[in-house]
Amino acid sequence: xxxxxxxxxxxxxxxxxxxxxxxxxxxxxxxxxxxxxxxxxxxxxxxxxxxxxxxxxxxxxxxxxxxxxxxxxxxxxxxxxxxxxxxxxxxxxxxxxxxxxxxxxxxxxxxxxxxxxxxxxxxxxxxxxxxxxxxxxxxxxxxxxxxxxxxxxxxxxxxxxxxxxxxxxxxxxxxxxxxxxxxxxxxxxxxxxxxxxxxxxxxxxxxxxxxxxxxxxxxxxxxxxxxxxxxxxxxxxxxxxxxxxxxxxxxxxxxxxxxxxxxxxxxxxxxxxxxxxxxxxxxxxxxxxxxxxxxxxxxxxxxxxxxxxxxxxxxxxxxxxxxxxxxxxxxxxxxxxxxxxxxxxxxxxxxxxxxxxxxxxxxxxxxxxxxxxx
Amino acid sequence: xxxxxxxxxxxxxxxxxxxxxxxxxxxxxxxxxxxxxxxxxxxxxxxxxxxxxxxxxxxxxxxxxxxxxxxxxxxxxxxxxxxxxxxxxxxxxxxxxxxxxxxxxxxxxxxxxxxxxxxxxxxxxxxxxxxxxxxxxxxxxxxxxxxxxxxxxxxxxxxxxxxxxxxxxxxxxxxxxxxxxxxxxxxxxxxxxxxxxxxxxxxxxxxxxxxxxxxxxxxxxxxxxxxxxxxxxxxxxxxxxxxxxxxxxxxxxxxxxxxxxxxxxxxxxxxxxxxxxxxxx
Amino acid sequence: xxxxxxxxxxxxxxxxxxxxxxxxxxxxxxxxxxxxxxxxxxxxxxxxxxxxxxxxxxxxxxxxxxxxxxxxxxxxxxxxxxxxxxxxxxxxxxxxxxxxxxxxxxxxxxxxxxxxxxxxxxxxxxxxxxxxxxxxxxxxxxxxxxxxxxxxxxxxxxxxxxxxxxxxxxxxxxxxxxxxxxxxxxxxxxxxxxxxxxxxxxxxxxxxxxxxxxxxxxxxxxxxxxxxxxxxxxxxxxxxxxxxxxxxxxxxxxxxxxxxxxxxxxxxxxxx
Numbered sequence: 001x002x003x004x005x006x007x008x009x010x011x012x013x014x015x016x017x018x019x020x021x022x023x024x025x026x027x028x029x030x031x032x033x034x035x036x037x038x039x040x041x042x043x044x045x046x047x048x049x050x051x052x053x054x055x056x057x058x059x060x061x062x063x064x065x066x067x068x069x070x071x072x073x074x075x076x077x078x079x080x081x082x083x084x085x086x087x088x089x090x091x092x093x094x095x096x097x098x099x100x101x102x103x104x105x106x107x108x109x110x111x112x113x114x115x116x117x118x119x120x121x122x123x124x125x126x127x128x129x130x131x132x133x134x135x136x137x138x139x140x141x142x143x144x145x146x147x148x149x150x151x152x153x154x155x156x157x158x159x160x161x162x163x164x165x166x167x168x169x170x171x172x173x174x175x176x177x178x179x180x181x182x183x184x185x186x187x188x189x190x191x192x193x194x195x196x197x198x199x200x201x202x203x204x205x206x207x208x209x210x211x212x213x214x215x216x217x218x219x220x221x222x223x224x225x226x227x228x229x230x231x232x233x234x235x236x237x238x239x240x241x242x243x244x245x246x247x248x249x250x251x252x253x254x255x256x257x258x259x260x261x262x263x264x265x266x267x268x269x270x271x272x273x274x275x276x277x278x279x280x281x282x283x284x285x286x287x288x289x290x291x292x293x294x295x296x297x298x299x300x301x302x303x304x305x306x307x308x309x310x311x312x313x314x315x316x317x318x319x320x321x322x323x324x325x326x327x328x329x330x331x332x333x334x335x336x337x338x339x340x341x342x343x344x345x346x347x348x349x350x351x352x353x354x355x356x357x358x359x360x361x362x363x364x365x366x367x368x369x370x371x372x373x374x
Numbered sequence: 375x376x377x378x379x380x381x382x383x384x385x386x387x388x389x390x391x392x393x394x395x396x397x398x399x400x401x402x403x404x405x406x407x408x409x410x411x412x413x414x415x416x417x418x419x420x421x422x423x424x425x426x427x428x429x430x431x432x433x434x435x436x437x438x439x440x441x442x443x444x445x446x447x448x449x450x451x452x453x454x455x456x457x458x459x460x461x462x463x464x465x466x467x468x469x470x471x472x473x474x475x476x477x478x479x480x481x482x483x484x485x486x487x488x489x490x491x492x493x494x495x496x497x498x499x500x501x502x503x504x505x506x507x508x509x510x511x512x513x514x515x516x517x518x519x520x521x522x523x524x525x526x527x528x529x530x531x532x533x534x535x536x537x538x539x540x541x542x543x544x545x546x547x548x549x550x551x552x553x554x555x556x557x558x559x560x561x562x563x564x565x566x567x568x569x570x571x572x573x574x575x576x577x578x579x580x581x582x583x584x585x586x587x588x589x590x591x592x593x594x595x596x597x598x599x600x601x602x603x604x605x606x607x608x609x610x611x612x613x614x615x616x617x618x619x620x621x622x623x624x625x626x627x628x629x630x631x632x633x634x635x636x637x638x639x640x641x642x643x644x645x646x647x648x649x650x651x652x653x654x655x
Numbered sequence: 656x657x658x659x660x661x662x663x664x665x666x667x668x669x670x671x672x673x674x675x676x677x678x679x680x681x682x683x684x685x686x687x688x689x690x691x692x693x694x695x696x697x698x699x700x701x702x703x704x705x706x707x708x709x710x711x712x713x714x715x716x717x718x719x720x721x722x723x724x725x726x727x728x729x730x731x732x733x734x735x736x737x738x739x740x741x742x743x744x745x746x747x748x749x750x751x752x753x754x755x756x757x758x759x760x761x762x763x764x765x766x767x768x769x770x771x772x773x774x775x776x777x778x779x780x781x782x783x784x785x786x787x788x789x790x791x792x793x794x795x796x797x798x799x800x801x802x803x804x805x806x807x808x809x810x811x812x813x814x815x816x817x818x819x820x821x822x823x824x825x826x827x828x829x830x831x832x833x834x835x836x837x838x839x840x841x842x843x844x845x846x847x848x849x850x851x852x853x854x855x856x857x858x859x860x861x862x863x864x865x866x867x868x869x870x871x872x873x874x875x876x877x878x879x880x881x882x883x884x885x886x887x888x889x890x891x892x893x894x895x896x897x898x899x900x901x902x903x904x905x906x907x908x909x910x911x912x913x914x915x916x917x918x919x920x921x922x923x924x925x926x927x
């Protein structure tokens with residue numbers, strides 16, 4: 001090898017090493033820059049740690065959220081069980097999974113006096129499954145209704161006001177399912193006239209299965225959150241089972257011609273709650289966050305969350321929302337002193353979504369995959 | 375060749391062996407063990423129970439998905455091979471060396487783009503109000519429903535496999551002895567006949583390997599069936615993720631996974647022995 | 656070649672078919688580029704107005720930057736380690752014959768043929784047992800498993816172009832095995848080594864399925880993109896895609912230029 005060439009390879013090797021070292025050091029460097037800021041990890045549905053929700057809290061408390069977004073309750077349980085203890089400081093889960101979280105010992109006990117339950121509607125002060133006797137494990141933060149989501153150009157509100165619309169030949173091949181058995185089968189159970197859709201005996205369960213199967217030729221696809229979102233927007237699907245305003249609300253606000261109604265057979269309620277992960281090293285900060293997001297101010301933000309809107313259980317939050325965003329308060333029908341969404345619950349038109357009571361969850365799962373594969 | 379085991383030889387051979395043993399063989403072996411575990415109330419418990427195998431193999435939906443996935447992957451493999459062949463043939467025989475270089479370079483480019491992004495992009499083409507139907511509309515034709523169909527899934531598989539298949543076919547075509555082709559021509563062998571009786575047999579290994587890769591890739595892909603096919607019908611890859619999403623049935627998912635691996639190995643073995651059939655060792 | 660077998664029509668048809676194929680391959684890439692500058696929240700025809708808002712949204716999203724940093728960090732380590740491992744295996748195959756070699760080669764080449772969903776499943780189940788899940792190291796470990804076969808294949812191809820006697824000649828001239836490796840094999844394989852570094856980095860850059868399973872909180876950029884696809888579908892996908900594409904293409908072209916320069920240099924040296 002000639003000298004000049006040696007020099008050149010030497011040089012390039014040095015530059016290579018230098019760039020290598022630099023790029024290796026970048027992650028370390030950046031953690032040092034943020035070292036003054038505390039990091040709080042959150043396991044949640046998509047959107048809960050986006051700037052519109054957390055920016056203010058982050059600035060006030062010099063904290064930075066590090067989110068992990070899951071795609072369903074089982075996915076959430078899997079993520080927790082397969083990560084070291086204490087990985088997630090704050091956990092947002094659907095209400096029906098709180099008991100599973102608690103049974104598995106994944107969440108910390110909370111002190112009820114830390115949270116503004118007196119500001120909540122009475123219905124939500126002692127939410128089932130969140131308490132074990134007097135012990136609190138999770139705080140409800142938002143909820144919403146599931147009904148018939150439909151394209152307003154293809155179907156009228158009158159048509160959409162019954163689950164029968166799913167069998168309407170106008171939407172053959174254009175009916176989408178949010179790919180989760182609980183809300184869909186719950187709606188089928190309601191459509192079959194079961195007053196408590198998740199507490200049904202063997203005969204009623206067989207009838208629900210049969211009813212559901214008869215819907216199969218109508219179905220155009222099974223979608224996750226993102227897929228549901230875009231296929232409703234671009235008119236690829238004209239109606240959806242298993243969802244509600246949490247998806248159509250976003251699209252409606254963006255000008256798409258889609259809406260949700262609670263049909264005459266009744267609707268379901270989804271509920272989201274915050275817990276503190278077992279073994280969290282930042283339980284104090286996590287508590288602060290839950291206090292913030294269930295306070296009137298945090299609740300108003302939560303109602304209008306960019307990713308998906310929701311109803312809120314804090315009455316003071318309703319007041320703040322009516323002040324700051326009267327349009328949204330009106331759109332979601334969350335105005336005090338007049339007929340509002342709480343009446344739907346009080347009139348018994350809404351049932352909590354929950355795990356099946358007389359069948360095992362496995363039965364429902366298995367049937368759902370049979371339905372999908374049919 | 376020296377055959378002694380020396381520090382020198384071990385330095386080069388051992389690291390990969392150890393790595394793949396610890397992080398490839400062990401995880402797969404663990405998958406086998408996992409398939410015998412039980413799940414109670416969302417929690418996995420070590421056990422030796424054949425219940426997962428019995429349950430999965432006893433379900434018609436599993437065999438339906440299995441047959442469907444097999445058919446889809448075989449279809450994708452055949453379709454990609456057929457569609458890719460004229461392209462690789464033309465690149466190999468009809469382009470100047472410089473243009474061929476460029477063509478190869480262009481075929482490598484897709485490997486540097488995200489498959490997810492490309493699939494998302496296809497949604498824009500295929501949706502009811504998308505680019506293709508927009509163009510059809512201009513010519514006064516009725517829109518065609520393409521998204522959320524098997525056709526869209528196939529487009530996705532093609533996106534995944536086409537560049538790789540072209541490259542693999544190309545490399546075998548480029549090494550064909552050209553005098554063979556000229557000889558065929560001089561013997562007044564027709565164009566198509568030359569392709570079928572000279573070109574394809576001489577490039578058989580490459581063509582089969584290319585088809586095999588297309589099969590492997592489509593057999594395990596979950597992005598196209600979900601984001602282009604609308605998750606309907608259920609392929610095995612969807613069934614796997616669904617199973618882990620339903621009551622933490624990881625052991626059952628392991629059963630599906632192991633069945634898939636077994637199938638892939640069998641197909642690969644069959645394809646390779648077909649490729650080398652009749653060839654002198 | 657005689658004219659008997661040439662038909663203008665067929666010649667033209669075949670060339671046109673090449674163009675058609677590239678059209679198919681590049682259509683989604685081009686569309687993604689175009690729509691990344693489109694103002695509409697949901698892409699449709701006709702186009703909205705020109706806008707860089709999705710790039711701004713991406714650029715100001717700290718999570719995307721975290722993801723990018725993770726991806727680079729993972730990609731760099733993965734490419735170096737897999738290239739080293741792959742080189743070792745390629746050299747082993749090139750030089751040695753031993754009992755169980757076919758098993759060794761199967762181990763070295765098999766991983767990319769296992770569907771990524773299965774790899775992800777197995778990796779997560781296994782790594783969480785040995786407390787290695789949910790970290791960057793988990794992604795690195797799994798990526799090395801699937802990347803080293805590529806490095807091995809690329810290096811092996813290059814080595815097969817080498818005259819096996821070359822190494823023996825070096826030994827006869829008194830070089831130790833190590834010296835022969837240092838002065839004969841490595842320089843000869845250098846282009847392949849560089850190629851392997853870039854290819855493995857590219858594979859790692861684009862891998863989302865295994866990473867989705869094992870990465871936990873330390874998501875890489877492709878996992879973020881999958882998240883966008885599962886969550887709020889947004890043209891940010893296109894912006895990230897275009898950005899990553901332009902970056903990796905720049906890398907590839909630089910590598911190409913470096914390689915051709917280096918080959919030229921080696922040729923000059925050889926003439927000395």
